Amino acid sequence: MVYDSDHGPRRVVITGLGAVTSIGLGVTAFLDGLRSGRSGVKPITAFDTTGFAHANGCEVTDFDPAEWIHRVDPAELGRASQFSVAAARMAVEDAGMDLEEFRRRPALVSVGTTDAESRDLDTLVGVQLEDGPEKLPPVMARRAQAGRLSSGIVRELGLTDVEALTIPTACAAGNYAIGSGYDAIREGDVDVALCGGADAVCRKTFTGFYRLGTIAPEVCQPFDKDRKGILTGEGAGILLMESLESAQARGARIYAEVLGYGLNCDAHHPVAPDQDSLARCMEVAHRNAGVKPEDIDFISAHGTGTRANDVTEAGAIRQVFDAPPPTISIKSMIGHSMGAASALASAACALALTEGFIPPTINHRETDPECGLDCVPNEARATELNVVQNNALAFAGNNAVLILGRYREAE
Amino acid sequence: MSELVLSAWSVVSPYGVGSDPFSEGIGAGRSAVDALDREAWPGPFDRCGLVPDFTAAKYVGKKGTRTMDRVTAIAVTAVGRLLASCGDELTARPEQVGLVLGTGSGSVQSIMDFTRDSLAGERPYHVDPACFPNTVMNRAAGQSAIWHGIKGPNTTVAGGWLTGLLALSYAVRLHRGGHCARVLCGAAEEYSTQRAWLEWHGRGADEQSTPLGEGGAVFLMETAADAHAAGRAPLARILATRFGAYAERADAQQALADCVRSAVRRAGVAPEDIRLVAPLGADGKLGALEESGITDALGAAKPEWIRCRPLLGDTSAASTSLQLAAVLATAGESGLGPGEAALVTGIDRDGTVGCAVLGGADPS
Numbered sequence: 001m002v003y004d005s006d007h008g009p010r011r012v013v014i015t016g017l018g019a020v021t022s023i024g025l026g027v028t029a030f031l032d033g034l035r036s037g038r039s040g041v042k043p044i045t046a047f048d049t050t051g052f053a054h055a056n057g058c059e060v061t062d063f064d065p066a067e068w069i070h071r072v073d074p075a076e077l078g079r080a081s082q083f084s085v086a087a088a089r090m091a092v093e094d095a096g097m098d099l100e101e102f103r104r105r106p107a108l109v110s111v112g113t114t115d116a117e118s119r120d121l122d123t124l125v126g127v128q129l130e131d132g133p134e135k136l137p138p139v140m141a142r143r144a145q146a147g148r149l150s151s152g153i154v155r156e157l158g159l160t161d162v163e164a165l166t167i168p169t170a171c172a173a174g175n176y177a178i179g180s181g182y183d184a185i186r187e188g189d190v191d192v193a194l195c196g197g198a199d200a201v202c203r204k205t206f207t208g209f210y211r212l213g214t215i216a217p218e219v220c221q222p223f224d225k226d227r228k229g230i231l232t233g234e235g236a237g238i239l240l241m242e243s244l245e246s247a248q249a250r251g252a253r254i255y256a257e258v259l260g261y262g263l264n265c266d267a268h269h270p271v272a273p274d275q276d277s278l279a280r281c282m283e284v285a286h287r288n289a290g291v292k293p294e295d296i297d298f299i300s301a302h303g304t305g306t307r308a309n310d311v312t313e314a315g316a317i318r319q320v321f322d323a324p325p326p327t328i329s330i331k332s333m334i335g336h337s338m339g340a341a342s343a344l345a346s347a348a349c350a351l352a353l354t355e356g357f358i359p360p361t362i363n364h365r366e367t368d369p370e371c372g373l374d375c376v377p378n379e380a381r382a383t384e385l386n387v388v389q390n391n392a393l394a395f396a397g398n399n400a401v402l403i404l405g406r407y408r409e410a411e
Numbered sequence: 412m413s414e415l416v417l418s419a420w421s422v423v424s425p426y427g428v429g430s431d432p433f434s435e436g437i438g439a440g441r442s443a444v445d446a447l448d449r450e451a452w453p454g455p456f457d458r459c460g461l462v463p464d465f466t467a468a469k470y471v472g473k474k475g476t477r478t479m480d481r482v483t484a485i486a487v488t489a490v491g492r493l494l495a496s497c498g499d500e501l502t503a504r505p506e507q508v509g510l511v512l513g514t515g516s517g518s519v520q521s522i523m524d525f526t527r528d529s530l531a532g533e534r535p536y537h538v539d540p541a542c543f544p545n546t547v548m549n550r551a552a553g554q555s556a557i558w559h560g561i562k563g564p565n566t567t568v569a570g571g572w573l574t575g576l577l578a579l580s581y582a583v584r585l586h587r588g589g590h591c592a593r594v595l596c597g598a599a600e601e602y603s604t605q606r607a608w609l610e611w612h613g614r615g616a617d618e619q620s621t622p623l624g625e626g627g628a629v630f631l632m633e634t635a636a637d638a639h640a641a642g643r644a645p646l647a648r649i650l651a652t653r654f655g656a657y658a659e660r661a662d663a664q665q666a667l668a669d670c671v672r673s674a675v676r677r678a679g680v681a682p683e684d685i686r687l688v689a690p691l692g693a694d695g696k697l698g699a700l701e702e703s704g705i706t707d708a709l710g711a712a713k714p715e716w717i718r719c720r721p722l723l724g725d726t727s728a729a730s731t732s733l734q735l736a737a738v739l740a741t742a743g744e745s746g747l748g749p750g751e752a753a754l755v756t757g758i759d760r761d762g763t764v765g766c767a768v769l770g771g772a773d774p775s
Contacts, residue, residue, distance in 0.1 A: 038435035133608045136612040142614075144609060144613075145515065146548060147570045155656075160658075164570065164654070165570045187584065187587055203535075204522060205546075207526075265563065267505065267559075267561055324517070380668065394549060396552070
């Protein structure tokens with residue numbers, strides 16, 4: 001990259017957070033949940049679970065779209081888009097940015113997802129089986145599109161000078177989306193970005209993981225020797241990002257600075273992760289962010305709680321870190337919220353940097369010696385933090401590692 | 412900043428597999444929309460721009476393709492043909508090659524088939540686990556990387572009809588951000604009975620009868636220096652991408668006109684330098700607003716218009732990538748000439764607009 005010497009790449013900071021999660025709506029409730037180690041687990045209600053031996057999940061149960069979505073008719077948005085739009089509203093409010101001011105700025109909207117509106121597609125299959133394909137409800141057929149997760153935000157906020165994309169890079173999509181916003185602001189293409197991820201619990205994905213034998217019967221226990229798998233979850237995390245200059249000019253509170261990120265692809269197996277490739281992705285992220293392994297104060301792991309993920313991820317971490325820092329998984333609290341997962345984990349990292357604590361890995365009894373990491377079991381740990389790392393892995397070997405740093409005024 | 416060029420491309424289209432039949436068909440203005448075999452493709456449509464005789468077994472091979480769905484096969488084929496046309500040097504450092512692929516919502520057929528098995532089977536978990544990855548929307552990009560050993564960033568992009576333009580913009584930033592040395596970028600869309608029903612029910616009245624189409628296009632993006640070093644003549648420089656949004660349909664024309672003006676200005680070209688324009692061309696009101704918006708922005712310029720939609724059908728997420736391929740096909744084997752520019756545009760029904768401006772390769 002070559003820059004005009006007078007206009008180096010801009011620094012990028014996070015100044016607003018929106019969170020729709022099974023442990024709380026809005027940044028305050030989410031923070032409280034992370035700090036107190038709240039669990040979002042409950043029996044799934046999104047679909048009829050008859051015939052499954054067990055069906056716990058982490059659903060968002062107290063969400064009223066009308067509370068957050070004002071300009072767009074919520075019925076024109078599927079559940080994932082509703083989450084995405086609501087979280088974007090929250091992020092703008094949390095950033096204290098006047099909406100009129102937001103609209104005047106060139107913006108990027110980038111939302112990651114695994115399933116987009118597959119919840120609607122499930123419902124439409126049900127209608128087909130009952131009444132035939134001729135009878136699909138038009139509004140639902142129309143809204144069941146991945147692009148709606150980002151264009152819904154544009155419509156709700158009334159943006160015009162905006163580039164809006166959805167990034168359906170599965171379970172690492174949140175980090176991909178945040179990375180796209182970082183690049184766009186850094187290089188001066190836009191002034192502000194709303195980036196993150198959203199997904200809704202659906203039969204299709206629960207069934208797929210259940211069939212693979214990776215759904216935990218009760219709770220999610222990342223890095224525990226008795227871990228039994230994932231719990232499917234849902235929600236949205238949207239981060240408002242802007243240049244440091246812009247944040248300073250309006251006196252905004254800065255949660256964290258985005259230091260950089262790394263992406264790569266195993267190009268090896270459709271579902272099984274690859275340790276060496278993941279290790280390389282972390283190294284790329286460190287290099288891009290200008291940090292060394294010993295600078296990382298904790299790792300927010302992908303940490304799904306499956307046997308394969310946790311051992312592979314822990315192995316990759318040990319490959320990169322001589323002395324691995326505390327490594328936690330908020331999936332123990334909010335389940336695997338798919339495309340929202342790494343976005344919500346990024347939001348958690350930003351809050352951790354600001355508030356000075358490491359979120360816990362709950363449901364933890366005994367650490368798997370094969371993982372051998374300090375997962376900050378069950379209780380949050382108060383500590384000063386400077387640099388944190390957020391891992392994300394996806395089907396097809398799509399890895400994304402994000403590095404966030406504490407922003408200090410004196411720098 | 413070193414500018415990116417398009418230096419190779421491949422296409423799978425209703426004209427057939429490969430750029431030759433595509434270039435010939437677009438050049439002749441011959442429609443590839445044909446009667447649909449209603450037994451093989453039940454659903455609401457009787458005409459379609461289908462890729463003729465296309466199956467994964469035929470074009471990707473029999474081995475390992477039992478569960479490969481159509482959109483994945485289209486993507487794997489398009490990426491494979493692009494790589495084959497460039498030689499081994501391109502993937503000599505596979506971690507330095509990125510892949511950015513646009514999609515609508517993955518394969519809605521794969522997703523809905525999987526749910527159907529869960530709902531209609533004897534047990535709700537009687538589903539084929541080998542088909543589960545097909546239901547995740549990064550499948551086509553991921554499988555293309557696995558099939559061809561591409562280890563750089565692998566990103567799936569979705570944005571309705573603008574998907575191809577958004578993928579292009581994302582890919583430019585990915586490269587500029589230092590995440591890879593070269594990017595393969597494009598989009599793919601399949602025809603399926605489920606996509607057909609969703610479109611049929613979801614469309615507005617003024618576009619309901621437009622036949623669907625399918626296909627995919629993938630482009631090699633690299634610096635001009637890298638292209639020359641590899642013995643490839645750049646076909647076009649990527650000068651600018653630009654996007655915007657409108658709240659009411661009536662504002663779409665103005666939104667696109669502003670978007671095009673801004674892109675042309677950023678590209679540093681004069682409107683009269685634009686030799687080729689490839690609009691999305693939706694049926695009904697949006698298509699008319701699009702052409703008016705372009706005309707407003709380009710003023711007295713008299714470009715040649717390439718209208719893909721009547722020729723290929725509504726190729727949804729692949730639309731703007733196929734428009735870009737049509738520009739390169741029309742420009743010919745040596746690409747856009749010095750001083751020439753081209754414009755690709757789109758207005759999406761969800762309230763967004765976008766465009767890309769390409770320029771002729773530097774004579775050097």
